[in-house]
Amino acid sequence: MEIIGPVLVSGITTGALYALATLGLSLVWGSLGMLNMAHGTLLTLGGYAAFTAASQLGLPVPLAVLAAAAVGGVIGALIFVLVAYPLSRRSPETFETTIMIATFGVALTLENAVLRLYGGQPLGQPLSVGGAINLGGFALPWQNLIIIVSAIALMGATALFLTRTKTGRAIRATAQNPDAAKLMGVPVARVYLQVLILSGMLAGVCGVLVSSITQLSPSLGADPMLKAFIMCVVAGLGNLPGAIITSFGLAIVEALVQFLAGARWGFPALLAIVILVLIRRPGGLFGRVEVRRL
Amino acid sequence: MKREDLAHLLVGLVVLAAAVALPFYVDSRYVIGQVTLGLFYAIVASQWNLLFGFSGVFSLAQMALFGFGGYATAMLCFYFGLNIWAAMPLAAVATVLFSLVIGAACLRLSGAYTALLTLAVAQVMYLLIVTDTDCFVMVGTQCRQLTGGAVGFARFGDLGTRAMFKAKFLVANYALVVALFAITMVFTWAIIRGPIGLAFRALRDNPGCAIARGISRFQMQLLVFGLSAFFTGLAGGLYAAHFNAIGPGVLSFSQLFFIIAMVVVGGIGRLWGPLVGAIVLVAADEAMREIGEFRSLGLGIIIAAVMVLMPNGLIGLFESIWDRLRRLRTRNPAMTAEISGDTPA
Numbered sequence: 001m002e003i004i005g006p007v008l009v010s011g012i013t014t015g016a017l018y019a020l021a022t023l024g025l026s027l028v029w030g031s032l033g034m035l036n037m038a039h040g041t042l043l044t045l046g047g048y049a050a051f052t053a054a055s056q057l058g059l060p061v062p063l064a065v066l067a068a069a070a071v072g073g074v075i076g077a078l079i080f081v082l083v084a085y086p087l088s089r090r091s092p093e094t095f096e097t098t099i100m101i102a103t104f105g106v107a108l109t110l111e112n113a114v115l116r117l118y119g120g121q122p123l124g125q126p127l128s129v130g131g132a133i134n135l136g137g138f139a140l141p142w143q144n145l146i147i148i149v150s151a152i153a154l155m156g157a158t159a160l161f162l163t164r165t166k167t168g169r170a171i172r173a174t175a176q177n178p179d180a181a182k183l184m185g186v187p188v189a190r191v192y193l194q195v196l197i198l199s200g201m202l203a204g205v206c207g208v209l210v211s212s213i214t215q216l217s218p219s220l221g222a223d224p225m226l227k228a229f230i231m232c233v234v235a236g237l238g239n240l241p242g243a244i245i246t247s248f249g250l251a252i253v254e255a256l257v258q259f260l261a262g263a264r265w266g267f268p269a270l271l272a273i274v275i276l277v278l279i280r281r282p283g284g285l286f287g288r289v290e291v292r293r294l
Numbered sequence: 295m296k297r298e299d300l301a302h303l304l305v306g307l308v309v310l311a312a313a314v315a316l317p318f319y320v321d322s323r324y325v326i327g328q329v330t331l332g333l334f335y336a337i338v339a340s341q342w343n344l345l346f347g348f349s350g351v352f353s354l355a356q357m358a359l360f361g362f363g364g365y366a367t368a369m370l371c372f373y374f375g376l377n378i379w380a381a382m383p384l385a386a387v388a389t390v391l392f393s394l395v396i397g398a399a400c401l402r403l404s405g406a407y408t409a410l411l412t413l414a415v416a417q418v419m420y421l422l423i424v425t426d427t428d429c430f431v432m433v434g435t436q437c438r439q440l441t442g443g444a445v446g447f448a449r450f451g452d453l454g455t456r457a458m459f460k461a462k463f464l465v466a467n468y469a470l471v472v473a474l475f476a477i478t479m480v481f482t483w484a485i486i487r488g489p490i491g492l493a494f495r496a497l498r499d500n501p502g503c504a505i506a507r508g509i510s511r512f513q514m515q516l517l518v519f520g521l522s523a524f525f526t527g528l529a530g531g532l533y534a535a536h537f538n539a540i541g542p543g544v545l546s547f548s549q550l551f552f553i554i555a556m557v558v559v560g561g562i563g564r565l566w567g568p569l570v571g572a573i574v575l576v577a578a579d580e581a582m583r584e585i586g587e588f589r590s591l592g593l594g595i596i597i598a599a600v601m602v603l604m605p606n607g608l609i610g611l612f613e614s615i616w617d618r619l620r621r622l623r624t625r626n627p628a629m630t631a632e633i634s635g636d637t638p639a
Contacts, residue, residue, distance in 0.1 A: 035406045086602050096405050097352045098601055101558055104551055105597030112591035222547075226417060229410045264425040268418045274411065275399045282402055 005138035007259050008252065013144040013213070015251030016151035020206040021221075021228035022235075022243045023155060024199035030238030031175040031195045034084055034099045038075075038107040039203055040225030041114075046072045046204025047125065047211035047220050048114055055126040064127060068204040076200020079106055080193050115218040122215035127208060147209045154205060155244060158198070162240075171195055175238070227251075227270070234274050236284025246285060302483060305566055306476075313472045317465045326468050330536065332576040333471045337478050337529040339556040339568035341522040347563035348486050349518045350498030352409045355396055357550040358416035359523045363389045363530025364540040365423075368447035373431075378451035382531035389527025390520050397519040401512055404501070420545040446541025453535050467536050474532055478525045483565060485521060494518050548590065555597045561607030570608050 025039050036042075046068035053064035083102050088095050129146060132139035162168035173181040174191045182188050203221075210224055231250060235242035250270055258266040277285060313333075317326060342356045366385035370376045376384070400411040423441045430440035455466040485491050493514050496504035505511055534540040543549070552575070560571025578596065582589045604611050 029406075035409070083598060083602055087605070090602075091605050094605070097346070097409070098605060100352070100406065100409060101551075101554055102598050102601035105555075105594045105599075105601065108548070108551065108594030109591055109598065110594075112594060116591070226414065230414060233407055233410050264421065267421055271414050271418050274414070278403060278407070278411070279399070 003259070005135070007255050009138070009140055009144055011252035011255030012248065013147050014255065015248035016148045017206065017210050017224060018227050018231055018251050019244045019247035020151045020154060020202060020209070021224045022231040022247050023158060023240060024202040024206070025225070025228050026232050026235075026238055026240055026243045027158075027171075027195055027202075028199045029232065030240070031171060032084065032088075032192055033096060034088075035096075035103075035229075036079070036196075036199070037100050037104040037225075038079060038110065039199070039228070040221030040223075041107040041110045042072045042075055042200050042203035043207035043210060043221030043224055044114060044218060045075055045110060046207030047216050048118060048207075049204065050127060050208040051118075051123060051125060051211070051216055061127055065205060065208055068208045069201040070204070072200035072202070072204025072207070073197040074200070075110070076196040076198075076203070077193060079103065079200075080196040084192070084196070085189065111218050118216075118218070120218060122217045125208070125211040125216055128212045143213055147213065150205075150209060154202065158202065159240075161198075167191075167194060171198075227267075230270055230274050234277050234285055236286045239284070239286045242284070242286025299487070302565055306479060306483075309566075309569065310472075310476060313475075317468060323464055326464050328576060328580065330464075330468045330471050332572045333468075333475050334529055334533050334536075335553060335556060335576070336569045336572035337471075337475050338526055339553045339560075339572055340478055340482055341526045341529075342553055343557045343562065343564075343568045344482050344485065345518055345522045347557060347567065348491065348498065349494035349515060350501075351401065351515050351519060352405060353400070353412045353519065354409050354550060355393075355400075355412035355416045356522075356526060356553060357545055358396075358412075358419050359389050359393055359526045360530040360533070361419070361540070361542075361545045362392050363527030364534035364544060365441070365447070365530075366527070367531035367534045368442070368450050368540045371451040372447055376451075378453060378535050381451070382528060382535065385531045386524050386528035389530070390523045393523030393527075394516065394520050397516045401515045401519060404511075416545060416550070417547075420542055423542045423545070442541070444542060446539060446543075447534075448539040450538070451535065452538065471532065471536070474525075474529060478529070479565075479569075481525060485518075486565070490514070490517065551597070552593070555593065555600075557607075558597060559600050559607055561609030562605075564607065564609040567607055567609050574608065 021039070021043065024042075025036060028034055028036050028039075049071035050064040050068040053059045053067040054061065059067070083106060084099060087099055087102055091098060129142045132141040133145070134140075160168075162172060170181070170186045170191050171194065173184065173186055174188050174195075178188050181191070206224070207221060211220055214220070227250075228247075231243055231247045232238075234250065235246040250273065253273065254266045254270055257269040261269075316329065320326065338356055338360050342353070345351045345353055345356070363385050366388045367378065367381045370381035370384060371378055396412065396415050400408050400415065403411065424444050426439040426441045426443045428439060429437040431438050453467065453470070455463040455470075459466040486494070493504070493509050496507070497509060497511055497514055501511060530540075530544075533544075556571030556575050557568050558571065559574055560567030560569065575593070575596070578592070579589060582592050585592075600607065606613070
C-alpha cells in the first residue's frame, strides 16, 4: 500500500506536465489544424530562458517565469509570421503535412541554437525547491506540489481566458468555423497569431516546470512533446478538456507500468494503449467523428 | 504520358552514366564513400517519396524500416551464421512483414494521426534498443544484448568484395549500391506508372472521390506501405553489410528528417526529387563541414526555408521556370497573330 502513494504522486506530477504541454499543442491543432513539431523546442527555450533570467541575470523567480513565457510567446509569434502564415496562404490543401515538416526544421534550428549557446551538458534549473511535506505515511515533495498546483492554475486561467474574454471567444469561434468567424468580422489571421502566442507562452512556462524536476538539456522538450502528441491523439486532436483528462489518466498508467515492469516499458505501454483505443475509436476517446463534406 | 516516360528514361540513363563514370574520374576514397552514403539516403528517400509524395501517406517510420532491415540482416548473420547475401533478401522480406504490422495499426487513420503513430512506433523501437541491457549471449567475456543495445552489431559478415577486389573494394561496394539504386528507381517508376500507382495518386489527390470509385483507402495504403518497405529494408541490409556495422543511430530523429529534407528539397512527388535532394543536401553538408558545429542548424533552416519558399522543391522550381519559358515562346507568335487579325485592314 505504501508504494501506491509515491507512484500516484509521480503519475499526477507528470500528468500535470503532460496536460500543460498537450494544452498548447491541442489549442494550435484545434484552431489552425497545424501540428506544431517545434512545440517541444518551445518548452526547451522556456526552460533556458528562466535559467538565464534567474541564475545569470539574478532576477527574482516570478520575473524568470515571465521571461520564459515571453520567450515562448515571441518564438510562437515568429513561427506564425515566418512559417505558418506564408505556408497556409501558398498551399492550403497540403498545409497539414507541409507545416509539420517546416516546423520540424524550425525545431532543429532552435534546438541547435540552444546547444551552441549553452552547450550540451545538463544544467540545473535554479528554480527548484527542496523539502517535502509528510502526508500520513509518504512524502509529497514541495517541488511536485508546486508543479501540480501551477499547472492546474495555468489550465484554469486558460479556460477562463477562452470562455470569458472577447479574444477567447474569437479563438473558439475561429476554431469552430473559420469562414463563419471571418464573415462575423473576426480577424482570423490575428486570432491565429494570438493562439500561437498563447500556446508558446504556455509551453515556455511548462518548460520551466519540466526542467525544475529534471535538468536543463537541449532535448528537454522532446520527450514531453512526444507524450503530448500521444495524449492529443488518444483524446482526439483539438479537444482540450479531453486532452487534459487523458494526460492525467495515461501518466498514472505510465507511472504504474514503469514501477511494475521497469522504466523502459512505460512508453511502449502507452503506445499499445493508443493503438488499441484508436482501433476501437478512430476519432480518439473524446473526439467527435468528423463529417467532412467533399 | 509518353513524353514524360521518355524524359524519365533519359534522365535515368544520364544519372546511370554519371554514376558509372564517377569512379573512373575520382580517385578519392572519401568522395566515393560519401557518394555511396548519399545513394543509400536517396534510396530510402525515394521510397518515402513513393509513400508520401505519390500516395499521400505521411509516415515517419521510414528510417525505422531501414533500421529494421539493417538489424534483421545483422542478427540473421550474427545469431544464425547466415551468409550475408542470403540474409539481406530475407531481411527485406521481414521488413515488409514488419511494415504490414505497423501499417495495420497506423493506417486506419490519416494525415497527422498516421504521422504521430508511426513516429511513436519508431521512437519506441529506438528506446527499446538503446535501453536494452539484459544479457542475451556472452561473446568472450563480454555480455551482448539481444538487440545489440546502445552499441549495435559489428563484424557479423562480409560482402566478399574485400577479398575479391582488394584495395578497390570500396568501388565494388559503390557499384552494388548504384545497382540497388537503379533497381529501386525502376521499381518506383513501374509502380507509379501502373494502375495501382493511379489508385495511390487518386487517394492522395482526392480521397473522397477515390473511395467513391471503389478504391479501398486502407488496403491501398497498406499495399504501398509494404511495397515501399521492401527496398527500404534491402537498403538497410546493404547499409549494414557495407559498413559491417549497424547501431541505433540510424533510428534517430535527425536521420529521419535528413531523409525527409531530401524529398522536400528535391521536390515532393517528383520521381527524381529524392536524388536531387540527396545530392544537394549531402553537398551542402560537406560544404558546412567548414563551419562544423552549425551543420544541423543550417540543415534546419534549409528545411524550413525550402518548405515555405519553394514547396515543390528544386524540381518544382525548375518545372515552373521551364513552363514559363515555353509559354513565353509559344505565346509570342500567337499574340502577334491575334493582334494582326484584330487590326482593321
